Amino acid sequence: xxxxxxxxxxxxxxxxxxxxxxxxxxxLVVADPASMNYLTGYDGWSFYVxxxxxxxxDREEPLWVGRAMDAPGAALTTFLNDESIVPYPETYVDSxxxxxxxxxxxxxxxxxxxxxxxxxxxxxxxxxxxxxxxLVRGLPDACFAxxxxxxxxxxxxxxxxxxxxxxxxAAIVSRAMAAGMxxxxxGVRENDAVAAIMAAQIGxxxxxxxxxxxxxxxxxxxxxxxxxHLTWSGDRYQADTVGYxxxxxxxxxxxxxxxxxxxxxxxxxxxxxxxxxxxxGLDTALGAARAGVTCEEVEAAWRRVIARAGYEKAxxxxxxxxxxxxxxxxxxxxxxxxxxxxxxxxxxCFHMILGMWxxxxxxxxxxTFRVTEAxxxxxxxxxxxxxxxxx
Amino acid sequence: xxxxxxxxxxxxxxxxxxxxxxxxxxxLVVADPASMNYLTGYDGWSFYVxxxxxxxxDREEPLWVGRAMDAPGAALTTFLNDESIVPYPETYVDSxxxxxxxxxxxxxxxxxxxxxxxxxxxxxxxxxxxxxxxLVRGLPDACFAxxxxxxxxxxxxxxxxxxxxxxxxAAIVSRAMAAGMxxxxxGVRENDAVAAIMAAQIGxxxxxxxxxxxxxxxxxxxxxxxxxHLTWSGDRYQADTVGYxxxxxxxxxxxxxxxxxxxxxxxxxxxxxxxxxxxxGLDTALGAARAGVTCEEVEAAWRRVIARAGYEKAxxxxxxxxxxxxxxxxxxxxxxxxxxxxxxxxxxCFHMILGMWxxxxxxxxxxTFRVTEAxxxxxxxxxxxxxxxxx
Numbered sequence: 152x153x154x155x156x157x158x159x160x161x162x163x164x165x166x167x168x169x170x171x172x173x174x175x176x177x178x179l180v181v182a183d184p185a186s187m188n189y190l191t192g193y194d195g196w197s198f199y200v201x202x203x204x205x206x207x208x209d210r211e212e213p214l215w216v217g218r219a220m221d222a223p224g225a226a227l228t229t230f231l232n233d234e235s236i237v238p239y240p241e242t243y244v245d246s247x248x249x250x251x252x253x254x255x256x257x258x259x260x261x262x263x264x265x266x267x268x269x270x271x272x273x274x275x276x277x278x279x280x281x282x283x284x285x286l287v288r289g290l291p292d293a294c295f296a297x298x299x300x301x302x303x304x305x306x307x308x309x310x311x312x313x314x315x316x317x318x319x320x321a322a323i324v325s326r327a328m329a330a331g332m333x334x335x336x337x338g339v340r341e342n343d344a345v346a347a348i349m350a351a352q353i354g355x356x357x358x359x360x361x362x363x364x365x366x367x368x369x370x371x372x373x374x375x376x377x378x379x380h381l382t383w384s385g386d387r388y389q390a391d392t393v394g395y396x397x398x399x400x401x402x403x404x405x406x407x408x409x410x411x412x413x414x415x416x417x418x419x420x421x422x423x424x425x426x427x428x429x430x431x432g433l434d435t436a437l438g439a440a441r442a443g444v445t446c447e448e449v450e451a452a453w454r455r456v457i458a459r460a461g462y463e464k465a466x467x468x469x470x471x472x473x474x475x476x477x478x479x480x481x482x483x484x485x486x487x488x489x490x491x492x493x494x495x496x497x498x499x500c501f502h503m504i505l506g507m508w509x510x511x512x513x514x515x516x517x518x519t520f521r522v523t524e525a526x527x528x529x530x531x532x533x534x535x536x537x538x539x540x541x542x
Numbered sequence: 543x544x545x546x547x548x549x550x551x552x553x554x555x556x557x558x559x560x561x562x563x564x565x566x567x568x569x570l571v572v573a574d575p576a577s578m579n580y581l582t583g584y585d586g587w588s589f590y591v592x593x594x595x596x597x598x599x600d601r602e603e604p605l606w607v608g609r610a611m612d613a614p615g616a617a618l619t620t621f622l623n624d625e626s627i628v629p630y631p632e633t634y635v636d637s638x639x640x641x642x643x644x645x646x647x648x649x650x651x652x653x654x655x656x657x658x659x660x661x662x663x664x665x666x667x668x669x670x671x672x673x674x675x676x677l678v679r680g681l682p683d684a685c686f687a688x689x690x691x692x693x694x695x696x697x698x699x700x701x702x703x704x705x706x707x708x709x710x711x712a713a714i715v716s717r718a719m720a721a722g723m724x725x726x727x728x729g730v731r732e733n734d735a736v737a738a739i740m741a742a743q744i745g746x747x748x749x750x751x752x753x754x755x756x757x758x759x760x761x762x763x764x765x766x767x768x769x770x771h772l773t774w775s776g777d778r779y780q781a782d783t784v785g786y787x788x789x790x791x792x793x794x795x796x797x798x799x800x801x802x803x804x805x806x807x808x809x810x811x812x813x814x815x816x817x818x819x820x821x822x823g824l825d826t827a828l829g830a831a832r833a834g835v836t837c838e839e840v841e842a843a844w845r846r847v848i849a850r851a852g853y854e855k856a857x858x859x860x861x862x863x864x865x866x867x868x869x870x871x872x873x874x875x876x877x878x879x880x881x882x883x884x885x886x887x888x889x890x891c892f893h894m895i896l897g898m899w900x901x902x903x904x905x906x907x908x909x910t911f912r913v914t915e916a917x918x919x920x921x922x923x924x925x926x927x928x929x930x931x932x933x
Contacts, residue, residue: 196758197771199667199870220857220899224769241857245874250665274641274672276590281665281690283674299672342752346745354737360776361733363758367587378615380588385751466611466632477868479590483636508611 153192153230154403155312160230163189164213166305167206176270176296178259179206180286182278184476186302187215188404191229197221198277198476200244201251207264210235216255218244252282256289265290270298276478303484307471309498314521316405317473317500319359321519321531324400324409327351328534331368331398336541337390337415341370341383352400364399364406365480371395372415376513379506391416395515397504399480406472406480408502409532410515413539425462426538429505429516432456433536436468436487436503437520440528446491453487453505462507467491469503472519495522500531544583544621545794546703551621554580555604557696558597567661567687569650570597571677573669575867577693578606579795582620588612589668589867591635592642598655601626607646609635643673647680656681661689667869694875698862700889705912707796708864708891710750712910712922715791715800718742719925722759722789727932728781728806732761732774743791755790755797756871762786763806767904770897782807786906788895790871797863797871799893800923801906804930816853817929820896820907823847824927827859827878827894828911831919837882844878844896853898858882860894863910886913891922 153160167190171179180203187193187204190213202217212235215225219238226236239254259265269290272278274297287295309317330351334344348368355361367382372394375381388394397410414422432453439452450468457463467488470481480502485493487503504517516536520528544551558581562570571594578584578595581604593608603626606616610629617627630645650656660681663669665688678686700708721742725735739759746752758773763785766772779785788801805813823844830843844859858879861872871893876884878894895908907927911919 194773195769195771196760196773196869199757199872220770223899224772227766227769227772244858245861245877271671273675274670276667276670278671279665279667280662280669280671280674281688283671284664297672340751342744342746346741346743346752349744350737350741352737353733353740355733355776360731360774361737362775363773366590367754369587375618378586378618379611380586381615381618382585382587382754383751384753385746467635470636478587481590486636508614 152227155192157230159310159312160190160192162310163305164206167302168208170301170305171206171208171270174270174296174298174301175268176298177208177267178264179270179298179301180255181272181302182282183272183275184277185474186272189302189306189474191215191231193225194228194404195221195224197224201282203255216258250281250285252285253289256286259290266292268296269293270296270301272299273297274299300484303482306473306482307484307499308496309473309500313405313473314498316403317407317521317531319402320400320405321407321533322359323352323355323361323402324398324407325533326356327398327400328396328409328411331370331396332411332413332539335370335388335394335396335413337388339388340385341388342385345370345383348398352398355402359402362401362403364401365475365477366399369397371513374511377508377511379508379513388415393422393512393514395513397515397517404474404476406475407519407531408472408480408504408517409519409534410504410517411534411539412514412516413541415541417542418538418540423538425514428457428460428462429507429514430536433503433505433516433518437518437528437530440495440501440520440522441526442495442497442522442524444495446485446487446493446495447489450487450489464507466506468505469501472500472502497522497524543618546583548621550701550703551581551583554696555597558693559599561692561696562597562599562661565661565687565689565692566659567689568599568658569655570661570689570692571646572663572693573673574663574666574693575668576865577663580693580697580865582606582622584616585619585795586612586615588615592673594646607649641672641676643676644680647677650681657683659687660684661687661692663690664688665690691875694873697864697873698875698890699887700864700891704796704864705889707794708798708912708922710793711791711796712798712924713750714743714746714752714793715789715798716924717747718789718791719787719800719802722761722787723802723804723930726761726779726785726787726804728779730779731776732779733776736761736774739789743789746793750793753792753794755792756866756868757790760788762904765902768899768902770899770904779806784813784903784905786904788906788908795865795867797866798910798922799863799871799895799908800910800925801895801908802925802930803905803907804932806932808933809929809931814929816905819848819851819853820898820905821927824894824896824907824909828909828919828921831886831892831911831913832917833886833888833913833915835886837876837878837884837886838880841878841880855898857897859896860892863891863893888913888915
């Protein structure tokens with residue numbers, strides 16, 4: 152029942168094992184749910200307890216190590232054989248005495264991994280400081296290396312099967328944006344608009360069922376739109392204010408994201424001009440996003456356009472996107488920003504998001520795209536690329 | 543715009559500072575979004591970057607330390623004065639060279655905290671191994687103590703204002719359960735049922751707007767119901783199968799949760815009997831959940847009922863619930879299980895969940911309740927406490 156056939160996972164494992172060998176890592180322990188899913192297919196809302204996937208150079212399949220209660224879920228969602236699923240007892244859950252990382256350390260020693268170099272995702276959510284301390288204590292003869300982004304970098308170029316998932320996610324988010332723009336209006340409570348958006352995100356399409364996006368709809372207006380990551384409340388939308396919708400679409404844990412700005416009323420001329428500059432910047436930067444170009448060159452193309460109009464933006468204009476879990480659909484690898492010299496390759500996917508937060512209002516415009524073999528990128532998302540006016 | 547008045551936060555801080563003093567901690571660094579919210583009101587979907595709240599014994603207000611882009615959100619959602627909001631620059635985001643914990647360490651040294659004992663939430667999601675390593679490296683003259691559950695334990699007894707939020711959350715989840723049981727039926731895609739459930743969760747009621755629950759609806763049937771934490775797919779519900787809905791309701795980040803089992807068709811007599819035993823166990827355990835009783839005594843009352851019928855359950859039957867963020871609405875403090883001698887006190891709230899997962903099917907029944915001053919608990923959730931039959 153895994154999302155992809157065994158061969159897809161074997162290709163991923165071969166790539167990850169090569170990266171491990173290059174880094175001198177013989178045992179790789181991952182706790183990031185996206186890494187776990189990428190390597191095994193494992194998919195469950197069980198990352199509120201400690202769980203791991205372990206890749207070793209002496210085994211074809213990885214090991215899944217998690218709570219006993221979740222072992223049936225591992226059997227149902229991974230390509231793994233039963234002997235690769237290693238449950239820890241319930242007594243390790245939320246216990247001050249017993250930590251799942253101690254169980255993992257004992258299991259690794261039992262399997263002859265006690266003196267092998269271990270790679271861990273040091274800066275991954277879900278790999279806590281305590282987990283690391285217990286693992287180090289339990290493996291006193293092993294040396295440790297930081298492998299925080301090892302699997303994330305292996306994910307950056309998508310396979311054809313993954314691209315198909317991304318296209319499904321993009322179809323969903325495009326539909327959710329239409330539902331959201333339909334729902335928002337002066338007098339409507341923010342949460343009621345989000346209810347309509349989420350119903351569209353999860354309902355999906357006839358071809359693509361909607362999975363849960365790794366981040367929630369962002370739907371602020373007025374002063375709240377100046378703060379990028381506030382979630383909604385029961386406040387009502389007001390006439391003559393600007394707002395935006397930043398939404399994700401998800402299919403089988405693959406994401407596309409999309410943002411558009413809306414004005415409730417007749418937009419001020421200055422806002423129209425501002426929107427026009429950002430639209431031109433987006434067109435220009437998308438046009439620059441070709442295989443062989445670096446991330447910072449794409450950002451520079453954007454910066455030149457807005458600088459001419461007298462604007463600037465300190466933060467990045469995009470990031471690699473794909474398979475993920477809360478709290479973030481971004482892959483935390485390549486960013487479209489100054490100093491990032493990652494070279495774009497075909498089948499990398501990015502969310503290019505132009506968030507322009509002013510003192511008391513905000514503006515967003517975005518697309519999710521795939522880098523192609525040659526020429527312009529494939530824009531996966533589909534919604535008119537202009538300021539939405541609800542008058 | 544914080545969810546509670548300043549006085550509510552001051553009471554919380556007084557309690558936390560007392561716990562700090564008892565533990566010999568002079569600087570408390572928290573990264574758990576629930577701890578951050580509890581101490582300041584901060585509420586944003588920004589926990590995909592590093593952020594902290596710092597409580598010190600020499601300052602009335604805590605410090606909020608986070609990404610520059612999120613400082614306006616901190617100003618909007620917390621009770622803090624501007625000088626308590628400390629932004630770090632964008633160059634610290636997802637950077638291999640600069641970690642936000644180094645920024646935090648420098649800030650603490652600047653404020654004379656370099657030699658003071660520091661408490662950290664070692665086993666909290668969002669406090670990564672890398673964060674800890676960078677903080678320890680940046681504060682070479684400080685000693686560190688594990689304060690993982692310090693704030694969580696301070697949260698366990700709710701104030702009247704918090705209880706009002708819990709009641710709102712319970713009203714929402716009761717409504718979402720009705721919507722879910724209406725939506726599920728043979729032939730319906732799981733994701734379409736979830737779309738209806740989420741619309742109800744977020745739509746909330748006229749009095750209580752729906753916030754996002756910290757965990758998603760769990761809606762499995764058939765073989766998938768044997769695995770507790772699988773999320774949905776595009777599979778269709780089948781006639782003559784058993785399934786369950788486990789849902790959260792949320793208002794202003796406070797949660798109530800509720801689970802019910804459903805049979806699509808005429809339930810087998812054995813399932814009716816089984817359900818009857820679990821219902822009796824729930825009634826009995828709820829009756830035992832009185833102030834002064836220990837968590838393990840509540841669990842023992844349940845165990846006696848099911849043992850008589852020849853059943854057993856290895857995992858806990860409930861946990862403290864309240865303010866939270868993904869991935870978990872449980873507070874990770876008191877659990878209703880053997881060995882937990884936490885004494886129930888008035889205004890503690892628990893989700894008592896009887897999850898009985900068999901080899902190829904599962905059953906759940908739950909309520910969220912408040913411990914009262916005297917007598918039986920207040921059951922916050924409201925849905926008929928029986929097997930739902932959709933024939």
